[in-house]
Amino acid sequence: MEPPSATGEEAAPVIATRGLTKRYRGGQLAVDGLDLTVPAGSVFGFLGPNGSGKTTTIRMLMGLIDPTSGTAHVLGRPMPGATRAVLPEVGALIEGPALYGFLSGRDNLLRYDSADPAADPRTRRARTAAALERVGLAAAGSKKARAYSLGMKQRLGLAAALLRPRRLLVLDEPTNGLDPQGMREIRGLIRELAADGTTVFLSSHLLDEIEQVCTHAAVMTRGRLVVQGAVADLSAGARGRLAVTTPDPADAARVLGEQGVTGLTVTGGTVTGEPPARDLAEVNAALVAAGVRVRGFTLERASLEDAFVALTGEGFDVAG
Template identity: 70%
Template sequence: MTGETPAIATSGLSKRYRGGQLAVDGLDLRVPQGSVFGFLGPNGSGKTTTIRMLLGLISPSAGGSELFGEPVDAGHVGTLTRVGALIEGPAHYPYLSGRANLARYDAADRTADPRTRAARIEHALEQVGLSNAAEKKAKAYSLGMKQRLGLACALLQPRDLLILDEPTNGLDPQGMREIRGLITSLASQGTTIFLSSHLLDEIEQVCTDVAIMSRGRLVSEGTVAGLREGLKARLVVTTPDPAEAATVLKEQGGQDVRAEGRRVDCDAHEDLAPDAVCAALVGAGVRVLSFGVERPSLEDAFVALTGEGFDVAE
Protein backbone atom coordinates (compact mmCIF):
# COMPACT_ATOMS: atom_id res chain seq x y z
CA MET A 1 0.00 0.00 0.00
CA THR A 2 1.42 3.39 -1.00
CA GLY A 3 2.63 5.38 2.00
CA GLU A 4 2.42 2.41 4.36
CA THR A 5 5.20 2.09 6.93
CA PRO A 6 7.76 -0.42 5.63
CA ALA A 7 8.17 -3.69 7.48
CA ILE A 8 11.93 -3.08 7.36
CA ALA A 9 13.72 0.19 6.73
CA THR A 10 17.43 0.92 7.04
CA SER A 11 19.32 4.18 6.66
CA GLY A 12 23.06 4.23 6.17
CA LEU A 13 23.32 0.90 7.98
CA SER A 14 26.97 -0.09 8.28
CA LYS A 15 29.06 -2.62 10.17
CA ARG A 16 32.84 -2.57 10.45
CA TYR A 17 34.45 -5.41 12.37
CA ARG A 18 37.72 -5.28 14.27
CA GLY A 19 40.61 -5.27 11.90
CA GLY A 20 38.86 -2.87 9.56
CA GLN A 21 36.66 -5.27 7.59
CA LEU A 22 33.61 -3.35 6.32
CA ALA A 23 30.91 -6.04 6.10
CA VAL A 24 27.95 -3.72 5.39
CA ASP A 25 28.46 -0.30 3.84
CA GLY A 26 25.76 2.40 4.04
CA LEU A 27 22.74 0.18 3.38
CA ASP A 28 19.47 1.97 2.57
CA LEU A 29 16.74 -0.64 2.26
CA ARG A 30 12.93 -0.61 2.18
CA VAL A 31 10.89 -3.80 2.54
CA PRO A 32 7.15 -3.22 1.87
CA GLN A 33 4.65 -4.83 4.22
CA GLY A 34 3.04 -7.92 2.70
CA SER A 35 5.90 -8.57 0.27
CA VAL A 36 8.03 -11.66 -0.17
CA PHE A 37 11.35 -9.88 -0.30
CA GLY A 38 14.44 -11.64 -1.62
CA PHE A 39 17.78 -10.55 -0.17
CA LEU A 40 20.43 -11.74 -2.61
CA GLY A 41 24.17 -11.86 -2.75
CA PRO A 42 27.10 -14.26 -2.89
CA ASN A 43 28.70 -15.58 0.28
CA GLY A 44 30.49 -12.73 2.04
CA SER A 45 28.26 -9.99 0.59
CA GLY A 46 26.94 -8.87 4.00
CA LYS A 47 23.52 -10.55 4.07
CA THR A 48 23.81 -12.35 7.41
CA THR A 49 25.51 -9.38 9.07
CA THR A 50 22.59 -7.22 7.95
CA ILE A 51 20.08 -9.68 9.39
CA ARG A 52 21.90 -9.78 12.71
CA MET A 53 21.71 -6.00 12.94
CA LEU A 54 18.02 -6.01 12.01
CA LEU A 55 17.35 -8.35 14.95
CA GLY A 56 19.52 -6.43 17.41
CA LEU A 57 21.98 -9.32 17.77
CA ILE A 58 24.90 -7.06 16.88
CA SER A 59 25.15 -3.27 16.89
CA PRO A 60 25.81 -1.26 13.74
CA SER A 61 28.93 0.84 13.41
CA ALA A 62 26.87 3.57 11.77
CA GLY A 63 23.31 4.20 10.62
CA GLY A 64 20.26 2.39 11.90
CA SER A 65 17.22 0.27 11.10
CA GLU A 66 13.52 0.17 11.87
CA LEU A 67 10.95 -2.61 12.05
CA PHE A 68 7.40 -1.38 11.38
CA GLY A 69 8.55 2.17 12.09
CA GLU A 70 10.20 1.39 15.44
CA PRO A 71 13.99 1.71 15.84
CA VAL A 72 15.94 -1.47 16.45
CA ASP A 73 17.63 -0.72 19.77
CA ALA A 74 17.49 -1.66 23.46
CA GLY A 75 14.58 0.69 24.09
CA HIS A 76 12.29 -0.84 21.47
CA VAL A 77 12.67 -4.59 21.93
CA GLY A 78 8.89 -5.02 22.03
CA THR A 79 8.75 -4.74 18.25
CA LEU A 80 10.72 -7.97 17.98
CA THR A 81 7.70 -9.89 19.31
CA ARG A 82 6.19 -9.31 15.86
CA VAL A 83 9.17 -11.00 14.21
CA GLY A 84 10.09 -14.65 13.72
CA ALA A 85 13.57 -15.53 12.50
CA LEU A 86 15.74 -18.36 11.23
CA ILE A 87 19.39 -17.35 11.03
CA GLU A 88 22.10 -19.49 9.43
CA GLY A 89 22.33 -22.96 11.00
CA PRO A 90 19.82 -23.13 13.89
CA ALA A 91 21.14 -24.37 17.25
CA HIS A 92 19.18 -27.03 19.14
CA TYR A 93 19.58 -29.07 22.33
CA PRO A 94 21.02 -32.28 20.81
CA TYR A 95 19.74 -34.65 23.54
CA LEU A 96 16.19 -33.31 23.50
CA SER A 97 13.55 -34.36 21.01
CA GLY A 98 12.31 -32.00 18.32
CA ARG A 99 9.11 -31.48 20.30
CA ALA A 100 11.01 -30.81 23.54
CA ASN A 101 13.25 -28.31 21.77
CA LEU A 102 10.20 -26.39 20.62
CA ALA A 103 8.77 -26.47 24.15
CA ARG A 104 12.00 -25.00 25.55
CA TYR A 105 12.05 -22.34 22.89
CA ASP A 106 8.41 -21.43 23.46
CA ALA A 107 8.84 -21.30 27.26
CA ALA A 108 11.58 -18.69 26.82
CA ASP A 109 9.09 -16.40 25.03
CA ARG A 110 7.47 -14.24 27.71
CA THR A 111 4.60 -13.39 25.35
CA ALA A 112 3.71 -17.06 24.71
CA ASP A 113 0.61 -18.46 26.41
CA PRO A 114 1.59 -21.77 28.09
CA ARG A 115 -2.03 -22.96 27.94
CA THR A 116 -1.87 -23.18 24.14
CA ARG A 117 1.74 -24.35 23.93
CA ALA A 118 1.07 -28.00 23.06
CA ALA A 119 -1.34 -27.10 20.26
CA ARG A 120 1.00 -24.48 18.81
CA ILE A 121 3.94 -26.87 18.87
CA GLU A 122 1.91 -29.53 17.08
CA HIS A 123 0.83 -27.03 14.44
CA ALA A 124 4.41 -25.81 13.89
CA LEU A 125 5.68 -29.40 13.52
CA GLU A 126 2.95 -30.12 11.00
CA GLN A 127 3.73 -26.98 9.00
CA VAL A 128 7.37 -27.97 8.47
CA GLY A 129 6.75 -31.70 8.01
CA LEU A 130 8.32 -32.96 11.26
CA SER A 131 5.28 -34.50 12.98
CA ASN A 132 6.54 -38.05 12.44
CA ALA A 133 10.02 -37.18 13.75
CA ALA A 134 8.88 -35.07 16.69
CA GLU A 135 10.04 -37.58 19.34
CA LYS A 136 13.43 -38.22 17.77
CA LYS A 137 16.41 -36.55 19.45
CA ALA A 138 17.74 -33.54 17.61
CA LYS A 139 21.25 -35.03 17.47
CA ALA A 140 19.85 -37.71 15.15
CA TYR A 141 18.31 -35.14 12.79
CA SER A 142 19.80 -34.60 9.36
CA LEU A 143 20.88 -31.10 8.32
CA GLY A 144 17.60 -30.63 6.49
CA MET A 145 15.56 -31.79 9.51
CA LYS A 146 17.47 -29.38 11.78
CA GLN A 147 16.67 -26.61 9.33
CA ARG A 148 12.98 -27.55 9.46
CA LEU A 149 13.07 -27.53 13.27
CA GLY A 150 14.60 -24.06 13.21
CA LEU A 151 11.82 -22.88 10.94
CA ALA A 152 9.25 -24.46 13.28
CA CYS A 153 10.69 -22.34 16.11
CA ALA A 154 10.05 -19.22 14.04
CA LEU A 155 6.45 -20.33 13.41
CA LEU A 156 5.40 -21.06 16.99
CA GLN A 157 3.66 -17.69 17.25
CA PRO A 158 1.82 -15.76 14.54
CA ARG A 159 4.28 -13.19 13.20
CA ASP A 160 3.91 -10.07 11.09
CA LEU A 161 7.42 -10.52 9.73
CA LEU A 162 9.52 -13.63 9.11
CA ILE A 163 13.25 -13.16 8.53
CA LEU A 164 14.65 -16.33 6.99
CA ASP A 165 18.35 -16.82 6.30
CA GLU A 166 18.88 -19.68 3.82
CA PRO A 167 15.72 -21.56 4.95
CA THR A 168 16.14 -24.40 2.44
CA ASN A 169 19.77 -25.12 3.32
CA GLY A 170 20.32 -28.89 3.46
CA LEU A 171 16.87 -29.80 2.14
CA ASP A 172 16.28 -32.19 -0.74
CA PRO A 173 14.29 -30.97 -3.78
CA GLN A 174 10.99 -32.16 -2.28
CA GLY A 175 11.74 -30.39 1.00
CA MET A 176 12.67 -27.20 -0.83
CA ARG A 177 9.39 -27.34 -2.72
CA GLU A 178 7.46 -27.77 0.54
CA ILE A 179 9.19 -24.80 2.19
CA ARG A 180 8.52 -22.63 -0.86
CA GLY A 181 4.85 -23.62 -0.62
CA LEU A 182 4.83 -22.72 3.08
CA ILE A 183 6.37 -19.32 2.37
CA THR A 184 3.75 -18.65 -0.30
CA SER A 185 0.97 -19.70 2.08
CA LEU A 186 2.22 -17.47 4.91
CA ALA A 187 2.55 -14.52 2.54
CA SER A 188 -1.04 -15.01 1.35
CA GLN A 189 -2.12 -14.61 4.98
CA GLY A 190 -0.43 -11.19 5.19
CA THR A 191 2.93 -12.12 6.70
CA THR A 192 5.89 -10.18 5.29
CA ILE A 193 8.71 -12.56 4.35
CA PHE A 194 12.34 -11.40 4.23
CA LEU A 195 14.19 -14.23 2.52
CA SER A 196 17.97 -14.23 2.35
CA SER A 197 19.36 -16.75 -0.11
CA HIS A 198 22.04 -17.42 -2.69
CA LEU A 199 19.68 -19.73 -4.63
CA LEU A 200 18.44 -17.61 -7.51
CA ASP A 201 15.86 -20.14 -8.67
CA GLU A 202 14.32 -20.10 -5.20
CA ILE A 203 14.05 -16.31 -5.21
CA GLU A 204 12.54 -16.19 -8.70
CA GLN A 205 9.83 -18.67 -7.75
CA VAL A 206 8.54 -17.08 -4.55
CA CYS A 207 9.63 -13.43 -4.29
CA THR A 208 7.79 -10.29 -5.36
CA ASP A 209 10.66 -7.89 -4.61
CA VAL A 210 14.40 -8.28 -4.42
CA ALA A 211 17.56 -6.49 -3.32
CA ILE A 212 21.03 -7.47 -4.49
CA MET A 213 24.11 -7.06 -2.29
CA SER A 214 27.71 -7.17 -3.45
CA ARG A 215 30.73 -6.66 -1.19
CA GLY A 216 28.64 -5.07 1.54
CA ARG A 217 26.79 -2.63 -0.69
CA LEU A 218 23.29 -2.56 -2.14
CA VAL A 219 23.66 -2.61 -5.94
CA SER A 220 19.99 -2.88 -6.93
CA GLU A 221 16.51 -3.01 -5.43
CA GLY A 222 13.09 -3.49 -7.04
CA THR A 223 10.70 -6.12 -8.32
CA VAL A 224 12.03 -9.39 -9.73
CA ALA A 225 10.48 -8.61 -13.12
CA GLY A 226 11.87 -5.07 -13.04
CA LEU A 227 15.44 -6.27 -12.60
CA ARG A 228 15.14 -8.40 -15.73
CA GLU A 229 13.48 -5.74 -17.88
CA GLY A 230 16.74 -3.97 -18.61
CA LEU A 231 18.19 -7.10 -20.19
CA LYS A 232 17.41 -8.20 -23.73
CA ALA A 233 16.14 -11.63 -24.67
CA ARG A 234 18.28 -13.67 -27.06
CA LEU A 235 17.17 -15.66 -30.10
CA VAL A 236 19.21 -18.88 -29.99
CA VAL A 237 19.96 -21.43 -32.69
CA THR A 238 21.84 -24.69 -32.10
CA THR A 239 23.31 -26.00 -35.32
CA PRO A 240 26.32 -27.85 -36.80
CA ASP A 241 26.46 -24.97 -39.34
CA PRO A 242 27.23 -21.95 -37.10
CA ALA A 243 28.86 -19.77 -39.75
CA GLU A 244 25.93 -20.16 -42.16
CA ALA A 245 23.43 -19.58 -39.34
CA ALA A 246 25.21 -16.39 -38.28
CA THR A 247 25.01 -15.10 -41.86
CA VAL A 248 21.26 -15.78 -42.01
CA LEU A 249 20.64 -14.05 -38.68
CA LYS A 250 22.46 -10.95 -39.88
CA GLU A 251 20.52 -10.97 -43.16
CA GLN A 252 17.25 -11.17 -41.19
CA GLY A 253 18.17 -8.10 -39.14
CA GLY A 254 19.71 -9.83 -36.13
CA GLN A 255 21.80 -7.55 -33.93
CA ASP A 256 24.82 -8.45 -31.83
CA VAL A 257 25.14 -11.86 -33.51
CA ARG A 258 27.42 -14.23 -31.57
CA ALA A 259 28.63 -17.72 -32.40
CA GLU A 260 30.24 -20.13 -29.97
CA GLY A 261 30.54 -23.79 -30.88
CA ARG A 262 27.15 -24.96 -32.14
CA ARG A 263 25.31 -22.06 -30.49
CA VAL A 264 24.50 -18.94 -32.49
CA ASP A 265 22.44 -16.15 -30.92
CA CYS A 266 21.41 -12.54 -31.35
CA ASP A 267 19.24 -9.91 -29.66
CA ALA A 268 15.58 -10.88 -30.00
CA HIS A 269 14.34 -7.34 -30.69
CA GLU A 270 10.68 -6.71 -31.53
CA ASP A 271 11.30 -6.32 -35.28
CA LEU A 272 12.86 -9.79 -35.50
CA ALA A 273 10.14 -12.36 -36.21
CA PRO A 274 11.27 -15.80 -34.89
CA ASP A 275 9.07 -17.74 -37.34
CA ALA A 276 10.53 -15.85 -40.31
CA VAL A 277 14.08 -16.39 -39.04
CA CYS A 278 13.49 -20.12 -38.59
CA ALA A 279 12.06 -20.40 -42.10
CA ALA A 280 15.07 -18.49 -43.50
CA LEU A 281 17.49 -20.82 -41.73
CA VAL A 282 15.81 -23.90 -43.11
CA GLY A 283 15.56 -22.32 -46.58
CA ALA A 284 19.31 -21.65 -46.54
CA GLY A 285 20.03 -25.29 -45.77
CA VAL A 286 21.10 -24.67 -42.17
CA ARG A 287 20.60 -27.79 -40.06
CA VAL A 288 18.62 -26.57 -37.04
CA LEU A 289 18.95 -28.77 -33.96
CA SER A 290 17.08 -26.37 -31.68
CA PHE A 291 15.60 -22.91 -31.98
CA GLY A 292 14.01 -20.54 -29.50
CA VAL A 293 14.08 -17.33 -27.48
CA GLU A 294 15.89 -17.24 -24.13
CA ARG A 295 14.51 -14.79 -21.58
CA PRO A 296 16.99 -13.16 -19.17
CA SER A 297 17.11 -14.71 -15.72
CA LEU A 298 17.73 -13.20 -12.31
CA GLU A 299 21.25 -14.61 -12.54
CA ASP A 300 21.80 -12.68 -15.78
CA ALA A 301 20.65 -9.52 -13.98
CA PHE A 302 22.99 -10.22 -11.08
CA VAL A 303 26.01 -10.68 -13.33
CA ALA A 304 25.10 -7.54 -15.31
CA LEU A 305 24.83 -5.50 -12.11
CA THR A 306 27.88 -6.76 -10.28
CA GLY A 307 30.16 -8.00 -13.03
CA GLU A 308 30.86 -11.20 -11.13
CA GLY A 309 29.57 -14.74 -10.85
CA PHE A 310 27.08 -15.46 -8.12
CA ASP A 311 28.94 -18.06 -6.10
CA VAL A 312 32.11 -16.07 -5.42
CA ALA A 313 33.07 -15.30 -1.84
CA GLU A 314 34.30 -11.95 -0.65
Protein backbone atom coordinates in the same frame (compact mmCIF):
# COMPACT_ATOMS: atom_id res chain seq x y z
CA MET B 1 16.31 9.56 10.77
CA GLU B 2 12.70 8.49 10.50
CA PRO B 3 11.69 5.60 8.23
CA PRO B 4 9.96 6.51 4.99
CA SER B 5 6.26 7.16 5.60
CA ALA B 6 3.40 5.68 3.65
CA THR B 7 1.77 7.81 0.97
CA GLY B 8 -1.90 7.40 0.13
CA GLU B 9 -2.93 3.83 0.79
CA GLU B 10 0.60 2.45 0.43
CA ALA B 11 1.70 0.67 3.60
CA ALA B 12 4.88 1.73 5.32
CA PRO B 13 7.83 -0.58 4.62
CA VAL B 14 8.37 -3.43 7.03
CA ILE B 15 12.15 -2.91 6.87
CA ALA B 16 13.88 0.36 5.99
CA THR B 17 17.60 1.09 6.32
CA ARG B 18 19.50 4.25 5.48
CA GLY B 19 23.28 4.29 5.19
CA LEU B 20 23.51 1.13 7.29
CA THR B 21 27.19 0.28 7.75
CA LYS B 22 29.13 -2.31 9.72
CA ARG B 23 32.91 -2.18 10.03
CA TYR B 24 34.60 -4.78 12.22
CA ARG B 25 37.80 -4.36 14.18
CA GLY B 26 40.76 -4.47 11.87
CA GLY B 27 38.97 -2.37 9.28
CA GLN B 28 36.91 -5.09 7.58
CA LEU B 29 33.91 -3.41 5.95
CA ALA B 30 31.11 -6.00 5.96
CA VAL B 31 28.17 -3.75 5.03
CA ASP B 32 28.70 -0.42 3.28
CA GLY B 33 26.01 2.27 3.29
CA LEU B 34 22.99 0.02 2.76
CA ASP B 35 19.69 1.68 1.76
CA LEU B 36 17.10 -1.10 1.79
CA THR B 37 13.30 -0.97 1.57
CA VAL B 38 11.16 -4.09 2.12
CA PRO B 39 7.48 -3.58 1.18
CA ALA B 40 4.78 -4.91 3.49
CA GLY B 41 3.30 -8.22 2.33
CA SER B 42 6.20 -9.06 0.04
CA VAL B 43 8.39 -12.14 -0.16
CA PHE B 44 11.67 -10.27 -0.32
CA GLY B 45 14.75 -12.06 -1.55
CA PHE B 46 18.05 -10.82 -0.14
CA LEU B 47 20.48 -12.16 -2.70
CA GLY B 48 24.25 -12.31 -2.84
CA PRO B 49 27.24 -14.63 -2.84
CA ASN B 50 28.44 -16.07 0.45
CA GLY B 51 30.42 -13.34 2.19
CA SER B 52 28.52 -10.46 0.57
CA GLY B 53 27.20 -9.04 3.85
CA LYS B 54 23.74 -10.62 3.97
CA THR B 55 23.99 -12.29 7.38
CA THR B 56 25.69 -9.26 8.93
CA THR B 57 22.80 -7.12 7.70
CA ILE B 58 20.25 -9.50 9.18
CA ARG B 59 22.04 -9.55 12.51
CA MET B 60 21.88 -5.73 12.63
CA LEU B 61 18.18 -5.75 11.69
CA MET B 62 17.44 -8.18 14.52
CA GLY B 63 19.43 -6.17 17.06
CA LEU B 64 22.06 -8.92 17.51
CA ILE B 65 24.92 -6.55 16.65
CA ASP B 66 25.14 -2.75 16.52
CA PRO B 67 25.80 -0.92 13.26
CA THR B 68 28.88 1.25 12.97
CA SER B 69 26.74 3.96 11.40
CA GLY B 70 23.41 4.47 9.65
CA THR B 71 19.90 3.53 10.75
CA ALA B 72 17.58 0.54 10.57
CA HIS B 73 13.82 0.46 11.17
CA VAL B 74 11.88 -2.79 11.49
CA LEU B 75 8.07 -2.70 11.69
CA GLY B 76 8.36 1.08 11.89
CA ARG B 77 10.62 1.08 14.97
CA PRO B 78 14.35 1.81 15.28
CA MET B 79 16.66 -1.11 15.84
CA PRO B 80 18.37 -2.09 18.05
CA GLY B 81 16.64 0.41 20.35
CA ALA B 82 13.16 -1.11 20.02
CA THR B 83 14.23 -4.76 20.21
CA ARG B 84 11.80 -5.67 23.01
CA ALA B 85 8.82 -4.25 21.13
CA VAL B 86 9.77 -5.57 17.68
CA LEU B 87 11.08 -9.10 18.21
CA PRO B 88 7.82 -10.62 19.58
CA GLU B 89 6.31 -9.86 16.16
CA VAL B 90 9.23 -11.36 14.24
CA GLY B 91 10.04 -15.02 13.59
CA ALA B 92 13.64 -15.64 12.62
CA LEU B 93 15.96 -18.43 11.53
CA ILE B 94 19.50 -17.07 11.31
CA GLU B 95 22.65 -19.13 10.67
CA GLY B 96 20.84 -22.34 11.62
CA PRO B 97 18.87 -23.10 14.78
CA ALA B 98 20.38 -23.44 18.25
CA LEU B 99 19.12 -26.78 19.59
CA TYR B 100 19.52 -28.93 22.69
CA GLY B 101 20.74 -32.20 21.22
CA PHE B 102 19.65 -34.26 24.22
CA LEU B 103 16.05 -33.07 23.89
CA SER B 104 13.52 -34.23 21.34
CA GLY B 105 12.43 -31.90 18.56
CA ARG B 106 9.10 -31.40 20.36
CA ASP B 107 10.78 -30.60 23.68
CA ASN B 108 13.07 -28.10 21.95
CA LEU B 109 10.02 -26.28 20.65
CA LEU B 110 8.39 -26.37 24.08
CA ARG B 111 11.52 -24.71 25.49
CA TYR B 112 11.41 -22.03 22.79
CA ASP B 113 7.74 -21.39 23.44
CA SER B 114 8.13 -21.21 27.22
CA ALA B 115 10.79 -18.50 26.75
CA ASP B 116 8.22 -16.30 25.02
CA PRO B 117 6.53 -14.18 27.70
CA ALA B 118 3.59 -13.47 25.40
CA ALA B 119 2.85 -17.15 24.70
CA ASP B 120 -0.17 -18.67 26.45
CA PRO B 121 1.08 -21.76 28.37
CA ARG B 122 -2.38 -23.36 28.20
CA THR B 123 -2.10 -23.82 24.42
CA ARG B 124 1.64 -24.54 24.32
CA ARG B 125 1.44 -28.21 23.36
CA ALA B 126 -1.18 -27.61 20.68
CA ARG B 127 0.93 -24.79 19.25
CA THR B 128 4.02 -26.99 19.22
CA ALA B 129 2.20 -29.85 17.52
CA ALA B 130 0.85 -27.50 14.85
CA ALA B 131 4.32 -26.08 14.14
CA LEU B 132 5.83 -29.57 13.79
CA GLU B 133 3.03 -30.58 11.45
CA ARG B 134 3.47 -27.51 9.31
CA VAL B 135 7.16 -28.21 8.59
CA GLY B 136 6.71 -31.96 8.11
CA LEU B 137 8.28 -33.11 11.39
CA ALA B 138 5.21 -34.47 13.19
CA ALA B 139 6.45 -38.06 12.92
CA ALA B 140 9.94 -37.12 14.11
CA GLY B 141 8.88 -34.90 17.00
CA SER B 142 9.89 -37.44 19.66
CA LYS B 143 13.31 -38.06 18.12
CA LYS B 144 16.37 -36.55 19.82
CA ALA B 145 17.58 -33.42 18.03
CA ARG B 146 21.17 -34.70 17.93
CA ALA B 147 19.96 -37.46 15.60
CA TYR B 148 18.37 -34.97 13.18
CA SER B 149 19.90 -34.43 9.78
CA LEU B 150 20.92 -30.91 8.76
CA GLY B 151 17.71 -30.58 6.79
CA MET B 152 15.60 -31.70 9.74
CA LYS B 153 17.35 -29.19 11.99
CA GLN B 154 16.52 -26.46 9.46
CA ARG B 155 12.89 -27.53 9.53
CA LEU B 156 12.84 -27.51 13.34
CA GLY B 157 14.32 -24.01 13.38
CA LEU B 158 11.61 -22.88 10.99
CA ALA B 159 8.98 -24.50 13.22
CA ALA B 160 10.33 -22.46 16.15
CA ALA B 161 9.89 -19.29 14.11
CA LEU B 162 6.28 -20.29 13.38
CA LEU B 163 5.11 -21.06 16.91
CA ARG B 164 3.02 -17.90 16.86
CA PRO B 165 1.68 -15.71 14.03
CA ARG B 166 4.30 -13.15 13.01
CA ARG B 167 4.13 -9.92 11.03
CA LEU B 168 7.64 -10.57 9.71
CA LEU B 169 9.54 -13.79 9.10
CA VAL B 170 13.33 -13.51 8.59
CA LEU B 171 14.98 -16.57 7.07
CA ASP B 172 18.71 -16.91 6.44
CA GLU B 173 19.36 -19.68 3.87
CA PRO B 174 16.24 -21.66 4.94
CA THR B 175 16.71 -24.49 2.41
CA ASN B 176 20.31 -25.19 3.44
CA GLY B 177 20.80 -28.95 3.76
CA LEU B 178 17.41 -29.88 2.31
CA ASP B 179 16.92 -32.36 -0.51
CA PRO B 180 15.00 -31.18 -3.63
CA GLN B 181 11.65 -32.36 -2.23
CA GLY B 182 12.29 -30.59 1.07
CA MET B 183 13.25 -27.41 -0.77
CA ARG B 184 9.97 -27.49 -2.70
CA GLU B 185 8.01 -27.98 0.52
CA ILE B 186 9.69 -25.05 2.28
CA ARG B 187 9.13 -22.82 -0.75
CA GLY B 188 5.47 -23.81 -0.73
CA LEU B 189 5.26 -22.98 2.97
CA ILE B 190 6.79 -19.56 2.36
CA ARG B 191 4.14 -18.85 -0.29
CA GLU B 192 1.40 -19.90 2.15
CA LEU B 193 2.74 -17.60 4.86
CA ALA B 194 2.88 -14.68 2.45
CA ALA B 195 -0.69 -15.40 1.34
CA ASP B 196 -1.72 -15.18 5.01
CA GLY B 197 -0.26 -11.67 5.23
CA THR B 198 3.21 -12.34 6.68
CA THR B 199 6.09 -10.42 5.12
CA VAL B 200 8.94 -12.85 4.44
CA PHE B 201 12.55 -11.64 4.25
CA LEU B 202 14.54 -14.45 2.65
CA SER B 203 18.33 -14.43 2.43
CA SER B 204 19.88 -16.78 -0.10
CA HIS B 205 22.82 -17.24 -2.47
CA LEU B 206 20.62 -19.33 -4.80
CA LEU B 207 19.35 -17.32 -7.77
CA ASP B 208 16.85 -20.01 -8.69
CA GLU B 209 15.36 -20.01 -5.19
CA ILE B 210 14.81 -16.24 -5.23
CA GLU B 211 13.28 -16.33 -8.71
CA GLN B 212 10.83 -19.10 -7.82
CA VAL B 213 9.41 -17.77 -4.57
CA CYS B 214 10.07 -14.02 -4.23
CA THR B 215 8.05 -11.00 -5.33
CA HIS B 216 10.85 -8.51 -4.65
CA ALA B 217 14.61 -8.80 -4.33
CA ALA B 218 17.81 -6.95 -3.55
CA VAL B 219 21.27 -7.93 -4.72
CA MET B 220 24.31 -7.53 -2.46
CA THR B 221 27.94 -7.96 -3.45
CA ARG B 222 31.05 -7.14 -1.42
CA GLY B 223 28.97 -5.41 1.24
CA ARG B 224 27.20 -3.02 -1.13
CA LEU B 225 23.69 -2.97 -2.56
CA VAL B 226 23.71 -3.41 -6.34
CA VAL B 227 19.99 -3.15 -7.07
CA GLN B 228 16.57 -3.73 -5.50
CA GLY B 229 13.00 -3.88 -6.77
CA ALA B 230 10.26 -6.22 -7.99
CA VAL B 231 11.72 -9.47 -9.34
CA ALA B 232 9.82 -9.05 -12.62
CA ASP B 233 11.31 -5.59 -13.06
CA LEU B 234 14.84 -6.80 -12.31
CA SER B 235 14.52 -9.57 -14.88
CA ALA B 236 13.19 -7.06 -17.40
CA GLY B 237 16.54 -5.29 -17.20
CA ALA B 238 18.06 -8.04 -19.34
CA ARG B 239 16.87 -9.03 -22.82
CA GLY B 240 17.31 -12.76 -22.36
CA ARG B 241 18.90 -14.97 -25.02
CA LEU B 242 18.07 -15.40 -28.66
CA ALA B 243 17.80 -19.06 -29.72
CA VAL B 244 17.78 -20.18 -33.36
CA THR B 245 17.08 -23.80 -34.25
CA THR B 246 18.44 -24.77 -37.67
CA PRO B 247 20.11 -27.61 -39.63
CA ASP B 248 22.69 -24.97 -40.67
CA PRO B 249 24.20 -23.90 -37.33
CA ALA B 250 27.58 -22.74 -38.71
CA ASP B 251 25.96 -20.45 -41.29
CA ALA B 252 23.44 -19.24 -38.71
CA ALA B 253 26.21 -18.32 -36.27
CA ARG B 254 28.04 -16.39 -38.99
CA VAL B 255 24.96 -14.38 -39.98
CA LEU B 256 23.91 -13.74 -36.40
CA GLY B 257 27.39 -12.39 -35.64
CA GLU B 258 27.11 -10.06 -38.64
CA GLN B 259 23.74 -8.88 -37.27
CA GLY B 260 25.21 -7.91 -33.90
CA VAL B 261 24.33 -10.97 -31.84
CA THR B 262 27.08 -11.49 -29.24
CA GLY B 263 28.17 -14.34 -26.97
CA LEU B 264 27.27 -16.93 -29.58
CA THR B 265 27.08 -20.59 -28.53
CA VAL B 266 26.40 -23.53 -30.84
CA THR B 267 24.90 -26.69 -29.31
CA GLY B 268 23.88 -29.25 -31.90
CA GLY B 269 21.30 -27.59 -34.11
CA THR B 270 20.69 -24.62 -31.81
CA VAL B 271 22.57 -21.31 -31.85
CA THR B 272 22.11 -18.94 -28.90
CA GLY B 273 23.43 -15.48 -28.12
CA GLU B 274 22.75 -12.05 -26.66
CA PRO B 275 20.29 -10.22 -28.96
CA PRO B 276 21.18 -6.82 -30.44
CA ALA B 277 19.22 -3.68 -29.58
CA ARG B 278 17.22 -3.72 -32.83
CA ASP B 279 14.10 -5.28 -34.33
CA LEU B 280 14.62 -9.03 -34.20
CA ALA B 281 12.41 -9.49 -37.25
CA GLU B 282 15.28 -7.95 -39.25
CA VAL B 283 17.69 -10.51 -37.79
CA ASN B 284 15.35 -13.34 -38.78
CA ALA B 285 14.99 -11.87 -42.28
CA ALA B 286 18.78 -11.73 -42.65
CA LEU B 287 19.03 -15.45 -41.77
CA VAL B 288 16.42 -16.36 -44.38
CA ALA B 289 18.04 -14.11 -47.02
CA ALA B 290 21.36 -15.88 -46.42
CA GLY B 291 19.75 -19.26 -47.09
CA VAL B 292 19.74 -20.43 -43.47
CA ARG B 293 16.89 -22.89 -42.88
CA VAL B 294 15.26 -21.52 -39.73
CA ARG B 295 13.22 -24.09 -37.81
CA GLY B 296 12.82 -22.03 -34.66
CA PHE B 297 13.48 -18.40 -33.71
CA THR B 298 12.74 -17.47 -30.08
CA LEU B 299 13.75 -14.93 -27.47
CA GLU B 300 14.03 -16.80 -24.18
CA ARG B 301 12.77 -14.93 -21.13
CA ALA B 302 15.53 -13.26 -19.14
CA SER B 303 16.26 -14.93 -15.82
CA LEU B 304 17.39 -13.26 -12.61
CA GLU B 305 20.86 -14.56 -13.41
CA ASP B 306 20.77 -12.75 -16.76
CA ALA B 307 19.74 -9.59 -14.92
CA PHE B 308 22.55 -10.01 -12.39
CA VAL B 309 25.14 -10.30 -15.18
CA ALA B 310 23.62 -7.32 -17.02
CA LEU B 311 23.65 -5.18 -13.88
CA THR B 312 27.07 -6.10 -12.51
CA GLY B 313 28.99 -7.21 -15.58
CA GLU B 314 30.08 -10.40 -13.80
CA GLY B 315 28.86 -13.89 -13.10
CA PHE B 316 27.27 -14.95 -9.85
CA ASP B 317 29.92 -16.83 -7.88
CA VAL B 318 28.02 -18.78 -5.22
CA ALA B 319 31.25 -19.66 -3.46
CA GLY B 320 32.42 -16.05 -3.25
